[in-house]
Amino acid sequence: MIDEKFDAIVVGAGMAGNAAAYTMAKRGLKVLQLERGEYSGSKNVQGAILYADMMEKIIPDFREDAPLERHLIEQRFWMMTDNSHTGLQYRSDEFNEESPNRYTIIRAQFDKWFSSKVREAGALVVCETTVTELVQDAYGKVIGVKTDRGGGQIHADVVVLAEGVTGLLGTRAGLRKIPKPTEVALAVKEMHFLPQEVIEQRFNLKGNEGVVIEAAGTISKGMTGMGFIYTNRECISVGLGCLVSDFQSTGVSPYQLLEKFKSHPSVAPLLEGSEVKEYAAHLIPEGGYKAIPQLYGDGWVVVGDAAQLNNAIHREGSNLAMTSGRIAAEAVFQVKSRKDPMTAQNLSLYKKMLDDSFIMKDLKKYKDMPKLLHIQSQNFFLTYPQLVNKAMENYLRVDGTPKKEKQKLTMKSFVSARSWAGLFGDAFRLARAWR
């Protein structure tokens, strides 16, 4: 039993929890971090891309010993039909810089490293321990936690809920609602191992250079979703995610969809001969700005995926997680240094600081996107990819048809599929949600 009192208890050791625990411990607070996995990372799933700028704000010299896979020099966006894709690709030697901006990582390894830094900073990290309950006083103030290790209550001035997208504690205690099926995507992912040289040849890379492919279109069968292919050093992460509500209503199985994506003629040659060593699934918060719950209260704050802090449009999540963890930690530290109590009013500083950061500004910018993509999923994920790919085929196939006629045919295909009003409406709605 742990019978001492802590300044802060952090529940969870993912990106948000580790960032929070590290930042508070570094500032001299007495921190207990509880993680249900065998070690930090063993329950964590991500694509995964690490955004260096946000990591530097927590551990400036992380590149010295963090396990990083490849720095990204190229991004490909694919708009797919069942047998083709139209791509947009950006590659730059500028990304081969001294301190690269984005890396692929393997979460189980990265998080284990991050956790070692949390320990070095002085936090007490206890793994293989599931927090079962938040302890609240008669006034509803959170004063500690109970775990499945027995030993009663562990007390702290503040509990940082970094419990992930499916976090039980906050929802059970009524601090926030369980996400709706329309607010979360289910992603499935496999790790495909290949010799390093093979990956480098297939993706046109040298050294530690890496590529990201993001794909949308008929691969999601009209559901709101996306596929992805990330190059690691000796393996490729391949996955696909769609809204839970879409899986629920269509009856499509996530693993069948992943198989289909893997067997697509644009994808299969990249994976040929690989050995699959893991199959994982994870939920991704997709509700955006409008799904963000109450972020603080008497004796608690919530950070990362548990707080729905994820930018679905830019596929950014871990950077919002680690930044919200860091900001929450700084807010707690400020309240603590003033010797003020951890009341909702004092902890509202966290929300204020978050509002001033890129997190809330970005999420606010795209506040209408989730709804648009969800309601119009058939158009954006089936109709348009098919029209665009057909137009490309038409443009490239030389068959003696006069070019003017070809253009007319393409134009006609768009209008008959969506009508003029539909086309302008879609463009207008997309522009408005994007601005």
Next chain:
Amino acid sequence: MATTETAVRVEDKLFQNRYLVDAGRAHIKVRPHTTPSPALKALLTTCPAKCYEMNDKGQVEITADGCVECGTCRIIGEPSGDIEWNYPRGGYGVLFKFG
């Protein structure tokens, strides 16, 4: 060339994973029922580890040994009370090597 729907056995995928099964303490339970609700039926296809299956009486059952702890069934089935969802005890469940 059109791609064909490949039949895939999710069991083969799960075989690659590491688990520490907490024998006799399933972390997810299905509420006893005679006919399954639409939510329960949806879990038959939506669960990425195919933990939910229909028994010969037409009821939905769960075997959570291969669960990857994504929480999808909780999102779908907990609000209606169709399932009771908890994390496995600390240290048990799926142990991701890569994640």
